[in-house]
Amino acid sequence: MEIKKSVEGNATVLALSGRLDTITSPQLSKELETLLEKEAINLIFDLSSLDYISSSGLRVFLSAQKKINAMGTQMKIRGVNETVKEIFEVTGFTGILNIE
Amino acid sequence: MRKTFLVWLFTFLIIAFICALVVSFWALTAQASQNAQTLIRLKIADVEKQLRINQDNLYEIRKELDESGIAKAKALAKMIQLNPSLIGNSEEIEKIRELLLVDEVHIVDRGGILIFGSVPSYFNYDMASDPQSAAFMEAIRDPDFVLAQNPLPKGINKEIFQYVGVARLDEPGIVQIGYRPEKLAKALEIADIKNLAPGFRIGSSGSVLILDNQGVIVSSTEENTLGLALTDVIDSGTAETAKEKMAKETEGSFIAAVNEEKRLFGFKKSGDYYIVGQLPSHEMYLSRDSGTTVLVIFNILLFGVIFFVIAKLVQSIVINGIYRVNNSLEKITRGNLNEVVSVRTNKEFASLSAGINTTVNALKEAINEAASRIDTELSFAKAIQHSSLPSKFPAFPERKDFDIYARMYTAKEVGGDFYDFFLVDENHLAVVIADVSGKGIPASLFMMISKSILKTYALSGLPVEETLYKSNIALCENNQEDMFVTAFMGILNTRTGVMRYVNAGHNPPLIRKANGSYEWLPVKQGFVLAGLPNIRYTEQEIVFEQGDTLFLYTDGVTEAMNRVEQLYSPKRLIRVLNQFPGSLGLEGTIVGIKEDVDHFSEGAEQADDITMLMLRYDRSADFSHKEKQGNPSKEVFE
Incomplete structure (x- = not known):
């Protein structure tokens, strides 16, 4: 998995590509930890190039959402493909995440 | 390292080369100057002798x-x-x-x-x-x-x-x-002093001058200089030193330029005359220049040979050894602890090899020990996980109104799947299938907690939605790791065939109406358990007819992967289920699906737990049972 970081307005954009699974989740988890530790920021996840997400990946999004809620900032997810969308739907994550 | 060494060696040799050249050049220059002075001195002596003979x-x-x-x-x-x-x-x-x-x-x-x-x-x-x-x-x-x-x-x-x-x-x-x-x-x-100097030559282009005691040239090969002072012939820049030198000493030498050409001059006072010999510097340094050329060529060859010999020696004695040790170390780092370092080109490498081998062996032993300990602990964990699931079938041999079968095939690593079924009371059967996010001991511990919390709330008589609502709140407490559980829970009224169920983020189950084919059970996908507190779920219901079968599974089935990274998929699951004959039975169906998953994965290692649970409702039997009991239970759930 590859994580590309950029800035868009007042939000930090993380574009993920490849597979977000047990092996790669810690990488994103670590990245988010350093990002959110420093300051309260708005987050945007661009999943246009993300092929697959496992429960470990969902966990990272859940953690991020919890932290964002605690900080009172915004988190958005966009560019979700069918496979990933289905996983979000099945697990009910569509109800708690802001998916465009 | 090899490159660095070669650069240093090259630099060192270049410095040595330059030093050798400078010293040689200096020595040759001194030698040439000495030789020229001697040549001039001898010639002056000849002239002096001739002068005396003439006189x-x-x-x-x-x-x-x-x-x-x-x-x-x-x-x-x-x-x-x-x-x-x-x-x-x-x-x-x-x-x-x-x-x-x-x-x-x-x-x-x-x-x-x-x-x-x-x-x-x-x-x-x-x-x-x-x-x-x-x-x-x-x-x-x-x-x-x-x-x-x-x-x-x-x-x-x-x-x-x-x-x-x-x-x-x-x-x-x-x-x-x-x-x-x-x-x-x-x-x-014959004795005329004027005729004396032209009779002598020094080297091939040097000549003799004779001056009178006033410093005026009285004899010279070049007639146009006759009558001039020597200091007039010499370039002005060097004339003064020549003059001083000749005034102070009766015999000596100096370097002066004539028409911008440097010459070595030698002089001797002889009676009323000064005999002066001169040799142009190009001739004076002829031997030095040719000697230097030979020396440069020889030195380049010599230093070149030294460079290649040393480079070759270092390569064969040190660098190759280091490369081989490094190769072995790389293999060891990549996990091949069976690699043996065997560089024995010299004592130092042999000792280094032995040291590395000993370290690796000690490491290997430690790892094996740790691995076997972890393996033991993991297999304990697996055993405990398994033993916490109801695994005695038939589970309710006295009940003819339903049949149930479930099976969990664990992956190599301990996972977080679980299933459960239990009678809430005589007429109510609860079924649960769930999957804890993540793997390993933390997941399996969380699974145990989830299972017991769900069972506790269900046994307290709460409706399904309430059970999940409360379980979720309980699981959210002290969940620092942000783990979550996808779960499907249904409670079947065995008397009426009505099942009320909730899906908390789990894969939608399949249902087959008697003599029909498998279809998706209509579900409202709720949020997973343990994610966020105070989540409300949607409770749904379905009425089971005699022979209707519910099929629950975890994503270990549908997301099983083959060698080309294709997923087994829900589509294949439903297709394969429908290909099985109706008479196959619950156990046969579950084993059959597992076999098909194995067949699909083509030997790729099972990455996740594979868990399936099947429930078949046999209503007629239920009626007879209940009529015999004659004790309908209170309808809490409907």
């Missing part, structure tokens, strides 16, 4: 000439004494002149007046009127007076001419003879 010769000839001249003059004086009548007899005087082999004969009286001789035009000449002739006047007073004058150039031809005079014997006066001293003239010419 000695001249002196001898002059002495002889003077003596013979004096003898002739004395003879004439005697003749006049014996025969005074000769004075006035031109004929006799001419004869005597010829006999004496002289050119002129003059007789002077006591008054210093030339009265007679072989040259009538000189008659009556006053000897005192000219310093040259006045020198003979002494003879008038002194009868023993003799004078052989220095030969001097005379007449238009400037021929060398010598006068010799003695006192007259008959009366006071002078007898003088004059002649051309041909032998002397020849010797003088």
Whole structure:
């Protein structure tokens, strides 16, 4: 998995590509930890190039959402493909995440 | 490392090369300068010797000439004494002149007046009127007076001419003879200092100069410099040092430039002269330059050979060994602990190899020990996980109104799948299938907690939605790790066939109506458990008819992957289920699906737990059972 970081307005954009699974989740988890530790920021996840997400990946999004809620900032997810969308739907994550 | 070493070696050799060259060049320069000085010094000695020989010769000839001249003059004086009548007899005087082999004969009286001789035009000449002739006047007073004058150039031809005079014997006066001293003239010419320098050469382009004591060039190969001072010939920049040096020392050398060409000068004071030798620097350093060229070529070859030999040696003795050790270390780092380092080209490498091997072996032992301990613990964990699931089938042998079968195939690593079923009361059967996010011991511990919380709330008689709502709140507490559980829970009223269920983020189950095919159970996808507190779920219901079958599974089935990373998929699951004959039975179906998953994965390792649960409702049996009991339970759920 590859994580590309950029800035868009007042939000930090993380574009993920490849597979977000047990092996790669810690990488994103670590990245988010350093990002959110420093300051309260708005987050945007661009999943246009993300092929697959496992429960470990969902966990990272859940953690991020919890932290964002605690900080009172915004988190958005966009560019979700069918496979990933289905996983979000099945697990009910569509109800708690802001998916465009 | 090899490159760094070669760069250092190269730098070092270049420095050594330059040093060797500088020292050699300096030595050769000193040698060439020494040789040139010696060459000049020897040549000066030759010139000096020649100069002395010439002067000695001249002196001898002059002495002889003077003596013979004096003898002739004395003879004439005697003749006049014996025969005074000769004075006035031109004929006799001419004869005597010829006999004496002289050119002129003059007789002077006591008054210093030339009265007679072989040259009538000189008659009556006053000897005192000219310093040259006045020198003979002494003879008038002194009868023993003799004078052989220095030969001097005379007449238009400037021929060398010598006068010799003695006192007259008959009366006071002078007898003088004059002649051309041909032998002397020849010797003088030979001895002429002007002719000396051109006879000598130093090397092929060096030459000799002779200066008088005023520093004026009196003899030189280059005629245009005659009469000039040496300091005028030398370029102004270097003239002063030359002048000083020659003023202070009687013999020495200096470097000066002539027409911007550097030359080595050597000089020696010899009598009234300075003998100077000069050699152009290009000739002086000819031997040095050719020597240096040879040396440069030789040194380049020598240092080149040294460089390659050392590089080769280091390569074979050190670098190759290091590469081999590194290769082995790389393999070890990548996890091949069976790699043995065996570089034994020298003692140091052998000891290094042995050291590494010992370390790796110790590491291997430690890892194996740890691995076996972890394996033991993991298999304990797995066993505990398994034992917490109801695994005795038939589970309710006395109940004929339903049949249930479930199975969990764990992956190599402990996972977080679980299933559960239990009777809430006589008429209510609860079924649960769930999947905890993540793997390993934390997931399996969370699974145990989830399972017992769900069961506890369900057994307290709460409806399904309430059970999940409360379980979620309980699970959210102390969930620092942000783990979550996807779960499906249904409670079947075995009497009426009504099942109320909730899906909390789990894969939608399948249902097959009797004699129909498998279809998706309509579900409202709720959020997972343990994610966020205070989530409300949607409770749904379905009425089971006799023979209807519920199929629950985890994503271990649908997301099983083959070697080309394709997923088993829900589509394949539903297709395969529908291909099975209706008579296969619950256990047969679950085993059949697992076999098909294995077949699909083509030997790819099972990555996740695979869990399935099946429930078949057999209503007729239920009725008979209940009628026999005659004790319908209170309808809590409907």
